[in-house]
Amino acid sequence: MAANQAVALPDDPAELAALSEAVIAKLATAAFTASTEGQLLETAEILERANRRFDGATSALLAEISDRSAYRKAGFLSLHAYLAGGLRLGDGEAKRRRITGAGTARLANLQGETLPPVFPATAQAVADGAIGADHVVVIDEVMRKIPSAVDPQVRAGAESRLAEVARDLTPAGVRTAGHRLLAHLDPDGALTDERDRKRLRQFGLGGQDQRLMSKVRGYLTPELRARFEVMFDSWAKPGMNNPADPASPRGAAEAADPATLAAAAERDDRSLGQRQHDALLALLEAEQALRPGAGRALSSELVITVTDRELAEKAGVALTATGTRVPVGELVELAADATPHLAVFSHATGQPLYLGRGSRLANKPQRLMLFARDRGCTAHHCNAPFARTEAHHFPDWADGGPTDVDHLGAACGRHNRSVGKNVGEWETQLVIDGPARGRVAWRPRTPGRRAAWRVNQTHHAELLPIQGPHAPPAPEDSRIEAHLEHLLGA
Template sequence: MTTIIAEPASPGLDALLPDDPVALAAVANAVAVKLAALPLAASTEGELLAAAESLEQARRRFDAADAAVLVEISDRGAYRTAGYLSLHAYLSGGLRVGDGAARRRRVAAAAIGRFTNMQGQTLEPRCPATADAVADGQIGVDHVLEIDAVLTRIPAAVTTDVREGAEAQLAAVARTLTPAGVRTAGIRLLAHLDPDGQLTDDRDRRRLRGLALMPQDRQLMSTLRTRLTPGLRAELEVMLQSWAAPGMNNPDDPASPTGAMESADPAVVAAAAERDDRTPMQRNHDALHALLILARQQSNTPTSASGSGSLRSELVVTITDAELAAHAGIALTATGTRVPISELVRLAADATPHLAVFAHTTGEPLYLGRGRRLASRAQRLMLFARDRGCTAPGCAAPFARTEAHHFPDWQDGGPTDIDHLGAACGSHNRTVGTAPGQWETRIAATGPHTGRVHWRPVTPTTTPPTTPTDTSGPHRWQLNTIHHAELLPTTDPDPPPEPPAPPEPD
């Protein structure tokens, strides 16, 4: 098999290319467009292979260029100009690459990028040999991620020179291996550095601990990824020995004892165990579920004296009255979980969650004027029913992590009324203002999305008009549809929202 190595552009061609990064990026974009449109039927097999090799090498070199751009954006905080709170938010929402791709590109940039320190000095890459291999077009982001994952697992007790040598070795083998091959080589390297596990200490275990609840799949099931410290594992094993014993906490057996086995009648437990046909994994699942229900019920307290009406520690669910009557459909919790109506009924029997049914009102006061700054409990419930989560464009924060945002801001005379409030996570709530890089917000008074909260970045050169008119471009009004599948874009553009009526003076 012949390996074709693509060479960089010739000096003559390099002299024709612009030095302005924006213009150069436009040239690269134009090259990609023209290359995609070229007829390839007349090309020989060797030419096609050469083109594929060149494209792959260019793609990997673009990974180095991408890291350089991201480092500069990060150092300057340029993402704020576009109205985003962080580099990750800009990549995920602004460039629409999603959370996973944003994380991968940030990790790669952190490994091979040249950052600037507080004294204005340009630092060498954290992984210099890896950065050189990417610049040569020999490895890409996937290789970088595997190298970074191996380096993260090296015990803290390993000396700096050994760690640097390990990075150089991994970068060298990555030039000839696939990312999966780098992972295999990394496992062998870790085994060589700490063959008996003696170098790993509490610092490493604390650094590597974690628990992640993955998104729900099409069956509404979720995967739990976790790395447990020895202490948590010991606690969990003790709990499962009791709560997950055969016959205990069985949701399919009405006569099954709940709680710890030590507090149940042994005869009842024995009888329930005879009827228990669950697998050990299913018993572990049901035990954890029962323990969490008990913990939440014991932690729930009446609304605090501050009157914030927070719903963070309560099970709050929104459904339509038609779904509730038909006993079918999918409900949504304030934390963003989708729950089948059939399971919701079982939850309600145990936990009595709050249900916000759209076709009915609670009869509680939703208009408080200027007499109170914090939203009431009733208002928070209705905001959940309407917004379901943060209303900022592209923000996936569930309602449990949001605050009641005023339109206009409270300090500018905004009333605490339901039609002057919207759900916003704490980070986005603090971005609302009149300066460039901040956001302005409105509730639509007309159109198909009447009553929905709209956001747009404040333009750098103009004062936001009283009646918005622009519906296109980077500073257009935007509606977050992440929490509302029924609001996904249609062929008709969304009309600009009208601002709410100004509040009456006190």
Template structure:
């Protein structure tokens, strides 16, 4: 090592984790203004490679940090019951990114056993490659995906060998190449599919609706078991036949093709007029099937809104057949579609004027909210009121403020929508939250939350009311909407074991080295 080489490890030796993070932040801030133009092309390429290696090594560091937080339940100190809530709400990380980080931590992290000993990583070869800075989190996600598809009947030694092969391939291939290697390994381990049993298929089964896009359209992620596919095929044979369930043809037959009394000539004529492709016909068949099923069970639970189409919309938008309506399940529907639904079904159509409706009061006479109260609260809240929660109103319980056991009344102005998890947030212990219906300010009438015992501002959930979000450089800071999720406890005190003057200590160490 030459005399002018920076001995980073020597300078950083003995620093606490908090001090090392402070150094890392300082380095990143300095790099943001670094004189890149002074470097040669080879120097730039070398730095790019070094940066990527550092980034990949950081994946292992993040995994170790999440494992420690999980083992010690530290997320409760921030007011969250799970690591997922801490990432998605406390750190405002997206659902997909949160899942990726947790998958990586579960794959390469060393968790603590009940006996107190540190366990080996789930994928040891992958963990070693991450520690070397050779592979990143996308590689780890692909390896985990391939390993998850290996049938449970495969010998453990063969599974370990497959993981080592994947980790070795990831050192030289991009994630797409690793996936190709993984598919070849899967084909080798179970060439004819006989090792895959019902349990393996059940673990891989999913049917997930993605978020609505700007056009209010929704993509579907699905991996169907053979049984579900067979059921789909039976439905599509009749309900998606040419001419059936065509919303653009008023004379199109509806329901199944073999329904009693269906005139074959009518179906044949409708099929001649049908210019829909297969994908559209199957979409329309599912729409007709679900509308029929919902009509059969609309009144199965008269006190619940979960099994019915309940929509809130302003009378102004309804009158001009424009705008967007909200359902209790969180779906946004164009008012033009809403009018069609109302004409062909018997849903509860809750139309509220822009003026605030009169609250409904039950006092202490009833603990459970009435249907009228639920409709009123749906129009106001639209979903869970907890900061950052995305659960729609159909998945919410009626949250008393104060709690029922503490004398809270069942009145509309003392109730709010809250999913099962957040309905149990209220308390006075560390990790608990308190809530209230705000009586003044720009968010008057909405539910506010804050960590128990804190005197900070009440936080509302803006996710179901984006039209009311108050932001912009011209708006005074005190009038702006607070962020939808705030980690109130992280960062407001010195980390355990850190010296009060850790930052100045870091500065002294770096200054001493630079001065030398």
């Protein structure tokens, strides 16, 4: 067939998607050995142009899914959750697709009107197959940095210029061009105002690496920076809050004995960065010591779970309620300094064996039991740590569900509110047999069929080879009580 010959294609999007999948499947088995070098290069360019147009088509599709909240039909609470968990893209790729869609798709406003793309020139370049999602992400990054005081027409011109250069440059090249553009729009930073600073502020902890260390990422407002500097000038002085020196003064330097501080400073060989790290740790320890008890909540207390084998061997990694992994070797120091609640459970079965200091408040033993069992939100693919969860009832409290351990599960606020009796909502139950016994299973209420029960493996990665979803029996099944007695060691 000639390259310029029109091909009759269906108008239905689902049929087009199925047809494109068939074409790609056929192309994946095609033999390129008979092609000339020129044909190979031409094919590569065609495929890349098609991939970029797919980005545009995907953005339009996601805009419709978002406008109609269609992701709820699959049991997800947001478009991001559907992309990350439902399509198994992960948070990074889900964010990239959301940014691409937000900038290039036609979204509906609250009145139901379809609006033009936020970045019209960029959207056209994607539709032409000239640029892809990676270009769009960089353009969005640059546009967010343009001060609010810049005239809207100038802002629109900047977007058009970025889309134009993106047709010829790599995403990294677009970022370089964007930096030059920003320098031209606001060379001395005079246009940046309080609105921009509030919009750009952020502070976050990166994930733990293989050494269990974490990087910090942030963009501080002048006020927060000033407060940090004042605190560091006192708490991070040489000799102050040195964990390696038992005689080092703790707290603020103004309250320390001058002679003791001077002697500690002579012994202090820490770098400035290490002293500031230790100052932050000391400040948080002091704040936690002054905080009143939190009742049933564990989010404001240090709670640690560890296996019996790891505790006996003094090796391995313990888990806190906020999701942080702590080497068991450091667990003793934490216990001495903070007197944490400690949940110990069997390495082989994951069943709680001992709950220390769990009876201080009436309902805290149940929360500790949930932490030992669930570790975090039990909803499918949710990675919220236990400190950000609530005690979820099944059946629901409004339907007479009791506040008993075998009728409770850890659920973050969003997933707790997602349980209901309507299509798109979730139902939950305790698994009482199979390798997932004692765990909380979830399934979405989907139209016309019963979805499979799902057990969240996110917080129990070490059990993945033997875990799997199992349909729980009816709540009144007597084996629930039998299993609960075994779980509690009764």
